[in-house]
Amino acid sequence: MRYVFIAFALLSGTGLSAQGINYTYDGGNYSAQTIMANARFPLLKNMLGNVTYRHLTLEDHTLQSGAMQLYYNIKFSERKSLVLIGTGGLYNEGWRYGAGFRYQYKHTSKVKAGIGMMYNKQFFGNQLIPFLEVNYEPSEKWTITGLFPIKPKVMYHFNTSVSVGLEISGEASSYRMAETFLRNNQWTGLCRFEWLFTKHLLFNAGIGRNFINRYQFFDNHVRSGWTIITIPLGEKASPLYEKESKGMSATIGLAVRMNRD
Numbered sequence: 001m002r003y004v005f006i007a008f009a010l011l012s013g014t015g016l017s018a019q020g021i022n023y024t025y026d027g028g029n030y031s032a033q034t035i036m037a038n039a040r041f042p043l044l045k046n047m048l049g050n051v052t053y054r055h056l057t058l059e060d061h062t063l064q065s066g067a068m069q070l071y072y073n074i075k076f077s078e079r080k081s082l083v084l085i086g087t088g089g090l091y092n093e094g095w096r097y098g099a100g101f102r103y104q105y106k107h108t109s110k111v112k113a114g115i116g117m118m119y120n121k122q123f124f125g126n127q128l129i130p131f132l133e134v135n136y137e138p139s140e141k142w143t144i145t146g147l148f149p150i151k152p153k154v155m156y157h158f159n160t161s162v163s164v165g166l167e168i169s170g171e172a173s174s175y176r177m178a179e180t181f182l183r184n185n186q187w188t189g190l191c192r193f194e195w196l197f198t199k200h201l202l203f204n205a206g207i208g209r210n211f212i213n214r215y216q217f218f219d220n221h222v223r224s225g226w227t228i229i230t231i232p233l234g235e236k237a238s239p240l241y242e243k244e245s246k247g248m249s250a251t252i253g254l255a256v257r258m259n260r261d
Contacts, residue, residue, distance in 0.1 A: 028247025094176030
């Protein structure tokens, strides 16, 4: 993974539009700690790239991933656009990839909406993630943003610097090891605090609970067909063993934003 760190350091130097680092602790019977760093940068006139590194520490395993996402924006008019998405990376000891799209429509200056679909080739099979994108400002104090149902966020803004709110996130991820692969299904609810304490530096923190947090270990040859977000379609594959770890979740992070997008 040292090459991921090198790439991250190089990309942080020039042309950067955003970067950040986050630490998350998930409690419960099978606790986990995650450090995630990312950098977003322009590549071409209508293309953005994003590099992500994740270090996941479980009680009996340490896993890493490094991935890159590409976003190509096709603008039809001032209100309509289509974003094509491609992603790929190394997830511990195996490669994963995916592709998708997001169609966006600007209804008014305060209402933007979109629909989209992502396909991910996971180690447990094929995953589809349909989503609805919302960016709504009902007033100067409130915003409703995010991808529904996988990551919606409602925030109250005291001023231009300090905000609090609620966020729900769902994820189904997988990592390959020598003999097995890990599948993690997680749904988390968080109370969030955000503080833009300089023009470009954003501090964020959150505390909440994992409603679902399941770690399943499978033989590398097992496949379970298709999954919609975290819900398998058809017969479920049987893991070699699994850990259920509902409990507290807490996160803290720092982001550098060169713009307000």
